[in-house]
Amino acid sequence: xxxxxxxxxxxAPSTRMFxxxxxxxxxxxxxxxxxxxxxxxxxxxxxxxAFLLVMLVGWFSDVIxxxxxxxxxxxxxxxxxxxxSWFIFSEVMFFAAFFGALFYARNLAVPWLGDIDHKxxxxxxxxxxxxxxxxxxxxxxMSAGGIPAWNTAILLTSGVTLTxxxxxxxxxxxxxxxxxxxxxxxxxxxxxxxxxxEYMHAYSELNLKLTSxxxxxxFFMLTGFHGFHVTLGAIMLTVMWFRCAKGHFKPxxxxxxxxxxxxxxxxxxxWLLLFVLVYYL
Amino acid sequence: xxxxxxxxxVAGHAHDHHDHAHDDHAHAAPSGFMRWLTTTNHKDIGTxxxxxxxxxxxxxxxxxxxxxxxxxxxxxxxxxxxxxNQLTTMHGLIMVFGAIMPAFVGFANWLVPLQIGAPDMAxxxxxxxxxxxxxxxxxxxxxxxxxxxxxxAAGWTLYAPLTTQMGPGMDLAIFALHILGAxxxxxxxxxxxxxxxxxxxxxxxxxxxxxxxxxxxTAYLLIAVMPVLAGAITMTLTDRHFGTAFFNAAGGGDPVMxxxxxxxxxxxxxxxxxxxxxxxxxxxxxxxARKPLFGYSSMVYATSSIAILSFIVWAHHxxxxxxxxxxxxxxxxxxVLIAVPTGVKVFNWLATMWRGSMTFETxxxxxxxxxxxxTMGGFTGLICAIAPIDLQIQDTYYVVAHFHYVLVAGSLxxxxxxxxxxxxxxxxxxxxxxxGKWHFWLxxxxxxxxxxxxxxLGLAGMPRxxxxxxxxFADFNMLATIGAFGFGLSQLVFLxxxxxxxxxxxxxxxQVWEGAEGLExxxxxxxxxxxxxxxxxxx
Ligand SMILES: [Cu+2]
Numbered sequence: 010x011x012x013x014x015x016x017x018x019x020x021a022p023s024t025r026m027f028x029x030x031x032x033x034x035x036x037x038x039x040x041x042x043x044x045x046x047x048x049x050x051x052x053x054x055x056x057x058x059a060f061l062l063v064m065l066v067g068w069f070s071d072v073i074x075x076x077x078x079x080x081x082x083x084x085x086x087x088x089x090x091x092x093x094s095w096f097i098f099s100e101v102m103f104f105a106a107f108f109g110a111l112f113y114a115r116n117l118a119v120p121w122l123g124d125i126d127h128k129x130x131x132x133x134x135x136x137x138x139x140x141x142x143x144x145x146x147x148x149x150x151m152s153a154g155g156i157p158a159w160n161t162a163i164l165l166t167s168g169v170t171l172t173x174x175x176x177x178x179x180x181x182x183x184x185x186x187x188x189x190x191x192x193x194x195x196x197x198x199x200x201x202x203x204x205x206x207e208y209m210h211a212y213s214e215l216n217l218k219l220t221s222x223x224x225x226x227x228f229f230m231l232t233g234f235h236g237f238h239v240t241l242g243a244i245m246l247t248v249m250w251f252r253c254a255k256g257h258f259k260p261x262x263x264x265x266x267x268x269x270x271x272x273x274x275x276x277x278x279x280w281l282l283l284f285v286l287v288y289y290l
Numbered sequence: 291x292x293x294x295x296x297x298x299x300v301a302g303h304a305h306d307h308h309d310h311a312h313d314d315h316a317h318a319a320p321s322g323f324m325r326w327l328t329t330t331n332h333k334d335i336g337t338x339x340x341x342x343x344x345x346x347x348x349x350x351x352x353x354x355x356x357x358x359x360x361x362x363x364x365x366x367x368x369x370x371x372x373x374x375n376q377l378t379t380m381h382g383l384i385m386v387f388g389a390i391m392p393a394f395v396g397f398a399n400w401l402v403p404l405q406i407g408a409p410d411m412a413x414x415x416x417x418x419x420x421x422x423x424x425x426x427x428x429x430x431x432x433x434x435x436x437x438x439x440x441x442x443a444a445g446w447t448l449y450a451p452l453t454t455q456m457g458p459g460m461d462l463a464i465f466a467l468h469i470l471g472a473x474x475x476x477x478x479x480x481x482x483x484x485x486x487x488x489x490x491x492x493x494x495x496x497x498x499x500x501x502x503x504x505x506x507x508t509a510y511l512l513i514a515v516m517p518v519l520a521g522a523i524t525m526t527l528t529d530r531h532f533g534t535a536f537f538n539a540a541g542g543g544d545p546v547m548x549x550x551x552x553x554x555x556x557x558x559x560x561x562x563x564x565x566x567x568x569x570x571x572x573x574x575x576x577x578x579a580r581k582p583l584f585g586y587s588s589m590v591y592a593t594s595s596i597a598i599l600s601f602i603v604w605a606h607h608x609x610x611x612x613x614x615x616x617x618x619x620x621x622x623x624x625x626v627l628i629a630v631p632t633g634v635k636v637f638n639w640l641a642t643m644w645r646g647s648m649t650f651e652t653x654x655x656x657x658x659x660x661x662x663x664x665t666m667g668g669f670t671g672l673i674c675a676i677a678p679i680d681l682q683i684q685d686t687y688y689v690v691a692h693f694h695y696v697l698v699a700g701s702l703x704x705x706x707x708x709x710x711x712x713x714x715x716x717x718x719x720x721x722x723x724x725x726g727k728w729h730f731w732l733x734x735x736x737x738x739x740x741x742x743x744x745x746x747l748g749l750a751g752m753p754r755x756x757x758x759x760x761x762x763f764a765d766f767n768m769l770a771t772i773g774a775f776g777f778g779l780s781q782l783v784f785l786x787x788x789x790x791x792x793x794x795x796x797x798x799x800x801q802v803w804e805g806a807e808g809l810e811x812x813x814x815x816x817x818x819x820x821x822x823x824x825x826x827x828x829x
Contacts, residue, residue: 022328106521142542220533223542
C-alpha cells in the first residue's frame, strides 16, 4: 500500500549497518589469512558471512515491514526505481571490466604473444584462440552446443515466465502469479544445475580449468560471476515467491517484485553476451 | 560539528498518518556514541565523513612526511627501500580513497539536501552504511603495515606483476579497496537519487546549485568506474591465489592489461576528485565577488563534457608502455581536448570576479589560491599529455609535481575554502578569521616550497618512488622536505581553528555571508536537525 503522505520517509536510527561493517571486516581478515595459508581464517570468514546474512535479512525485513505497513509514498517508490537502475548500471560496469579483459586478451595480448620476437622464445606456440598461453597445459575448449545452448533456452524461457507472472500480479491473479513465479525459480535452479554439470565436465573430461591460461581464466571468471548473479537472482525470486504467497504486493504497487524482475532480465542479457562472446565466437 | 544541533532534534512535527518508526526517530534519538553509530541523519553522517577524512588526511600526511624525511638528503637515511615503497603506496591510497573522496562525500551529505530543499538523503540507512564501511577499510589498510612483508609496496596504481608478487598486505589492501568501492557506489547512488528525486518543487535541473550539479556528474562517474576498479583488483586477487592468468604472459595474459583496466577507472577518478572542488569554488567566488556566477549553463555543459571525455583518455598514463602510434595520437588529442571545458571554467570564475566588489575572507583566499595553483597544475597536465614530452618526464618528479598541484592545491584547497565557507552554517559560530588567514598563507607558501622545486627535479630526470637519488638533486630535495614539514604543521592550524569554531565564537547569522546565495542560507545556523520537512518553493 502506498502512503498518500507528502512526507518523505526517513528511517529510524539502527545498529544493523554497523554490524554489517563488522561482518565485512571479519570477511576481509578471514579471507586474507585463509588465502595466505592460515586455515583458521575460514572460521572467521564463516562468522563474517553469518553476521552479514543476519544483518541483510534483518535489514530487508525492516524494508518489507515498512513497505507493507504503508510508510512509503510515491516519491519513495520513485527513489527505489532510480536506486535499482543505478545499481544495475554499476553491475553492468563490473561485467564490462571482465568482458574488456576478454576482448583485450583475444584481440591484442594473444596476437602480440605470437609476434616475431616471441617466436624465438616459444617456437611451438601458436597464438590462436582458444589458448592457455605459451606455458599452459593442453585443454579442449567448451563448445557452444549442448549444455550452453540449453541454458540459453532456459534463461530466455525464464524471462518469459517471469513476465507472465508479472502480468498475473498486475491482474491480481494470485494463483497464476505463484505458478509462473515458481516456474521461473525452477528454471533458474535448472540453469545452475546444468552450469555445475558443465563445470564438472570441463574439469574431468576437457582438462579445462580456472588455471588453463587466459582461456580458462576468462571462461570461468565470466561464467562464474554470471552464475553467482543467477544464484543471487534465484534467491531474490524465491523471497518474492514467499512474499507473494503471504499476500504481499498490490496490483499497482509492487516495486520489490519489479526490481527483482529487472535484475533477472539484466542477468539474462549478460548471459546472451556470454553465450555469443565466450562460447560461440 | 553538529553537536549543538542535537537539541533541535526534538522539534515535533504533525503527522498526517501514523508513522511509528519516524516518531521514535524524532523524539528519542540515541545519544552519545550510539547516536553516531546508528544515525540516519544526513548532517550527522556528513560530519562523520568530514572527521574521518580529516583523520585520514593526517595519517596520509604522516606517511608523506616519512617519504620527505628520507629524501631530505641523498643516500639511504631512515628506511629500508621496501618500507619507503610501502610509504609511497599507502600515502597515495590513503589520501585518494581515505581523505579526498570521503571528504567530498561529507560535503555532499551536508550540502546536497540543504541546497535542493530535501528533508534528508534518499536512502538514509544506506547512507549510514556507506560511512560505516570506511573505518573497517581504513583498519585493513593500517593493519597491513604490521603483517609479514608489510603493507603493499606496488604503488597506489597497483600495477601487475608487482601486485601479483606482494605478501599478505596486498590482499588486505585489495579487500580494503573492495569495501571502499562498495561504500563509494552506495554513497553515489544515494547522492544521484537524492538529486534526481528530491529537489524542492520548482528547482529544475538548470536551477540547481553548481555544487549539486558537479556532484551529480561525479556520482555518475563513480558508479561507472568503481566497479571497474573492483574488477581489476579482483583479477589481481585471483591471479595471486587461484591461478588465473589475466596478467601473466605465460598463460596468454598481459600485465599491461591491468594498466588499461586500472586507468579506465583511474582517469575518471581524477575528475571524481576535482569536479566537486569546482562546485565548491563556484559557490565561494560569486559570494565574495558579490556577483552571480558567470556562465552558469556553460559551467554545466563544461562539467558534463569533462565527464564524457574522461572515459576516452585513459592511456595517456601509458605512453611509454608501448602502444600503436595511432593509439598514442588518439589519447594525446583527446586529453588535450579536456583543456577546452576546463578553460571555460577558469574563464568563468575570472569573469565572475571581474568588476565584482570583492573581499578576501579565508574561503575566498583559498578559492583564489585554488584558481592560481590549480591552473598551474592544469597546464603541467597539458605538458604531460603531449606524448613526446611525456616520454621524457614519465615517472619523474615532474609528474609528482603535476598531480600534487591538482590534488593538493586543487581538491584540498577547494575543500578548505568550502570548509571555512560553510563552517559557520554547520556549527553556528564564526571561525577565527585571523587563524584562517594564517592557515591559508602558510599552506600556499609551504605548498609551493614543497612542490614547485619538483618540476625542476623531474625535468632534470629524478625518478619518482625511489628512496635514494643522485647528489645533483640534493638542494631541491632538501627544500621540498622543509616545505613539506612546514605544510604538514600548518594543517594543525586548521585542526585548531575547526575545534575552536565548534566550541564557540561569534554567533553566525542565518545568512553568514552577505553575498551568499542558495537555500542553505535560508536556514538558521546551525540548521535544525531535520530541515526542509516541508519542501520550500523555488521560483
Ligand atoms: Cu589521466
